[in-house]
Amino acid sequence: MPRSKLNDLLAFLAVARERNFTRAAAKLGVSQSALSHAVRGLEARLGLRLLNRTTRSVAPTAAGERLLDTVGQRFDEIEAELAALTALRDKPAGSLRITTGQHALDAILWPRLAPLLRQYPDIHVEFDISQHLKDIVAERFDAGVRMGEQVEKDMVAVRIGPMLRMAAVAAPVYFARHPVPAKPQELTAHRCINLRLATYGGLYAWEFARRGRELRVRVDGQLVFNTPAQMLVAALDGFGIAYLPEDMVLPQVAKGRLVRVLEDWCPPFPGYHLYYPSRRQPSPAFALVVDALRYRG
Secondary structure, three states, rough: OOOOHHHHHHHHHHHHHHHHHHHHHHOOOOOHHHHHHHHHHHHHOOOOEEEEEOOOOOOEEEHHHHHHHHHHHHHHHHHHHHHHHHHOOOOOEEEEEEEEOOHHHHHHHHHHHHHHHHHHOOOEEEEEEEOOOOOOOOOOOOEEEHHHHHHOEEEEEOOOOEOOOEEEEEEHHHOOOOOOOOOHHHHOOOOOOEEEEHHHHHOOOOOEEEEEEEEEOOOOOOOOEEEHHHHHHHHHHHEEEEEEEHHHHHHHHOOOOEEEEEHHHHEEEEEEEEEOOOOOOOOOHHHHHHHHHOOOO
């Protein structure tokens, strides 16, 4: 196959996966007009429309979806084999893309990977910090990080952190004006700091459990954020009760800047896991990253 046709296929795959010509062009390092010309050329040779284009969106047609599934998988296999050849080098090398939330990055990924990256300067890692539960295959990530119960069954899941607990906290100044809740149901009478779930768009219902009884409480308040870090700031400033990972708030509780409530309603649950497709052939660089992140507690 002429190289130009291969380039046209790569152009189509990039646009189909990104659902956007601008992002695909930036990813390939070409102009948007060149990318559009390549895709139109491929469509002309096949006599099929591969992409539906509007002023706001780009999406594969049925033929485009078929080409994306078949040819895209083969290109992924070729890339995996090329990455595996780095085993022949003296030092592991390669580029990895990992999608993760900010808390997991701060608490686990960065502390564990920083020493590894100093030791192996030819390993390059791109961190995509997002609250979304992303499709790592469709969006071409090498791996993602989620809570244990959120990982799909067809993925390889590697535990990278301890069990986690949530904590309901507020500043002393808040409880100086409001009664301390004795049970989760009483939170509905309080000013609470809400979290909007990026993937589903709704507000997170606070989850509690004790002695086999589970409760989900939908709270209300003046503030809604989509990142836990800003919720912590608002709680410290006295704007209400926040429900956050325990390790984020314990230092502030120890200093007396936050008061913890409902602790007996917050049992531990499976923590962070690194996950990746079961058919992925790990490169030496990827294997080193997985080993560095693996939880050994």
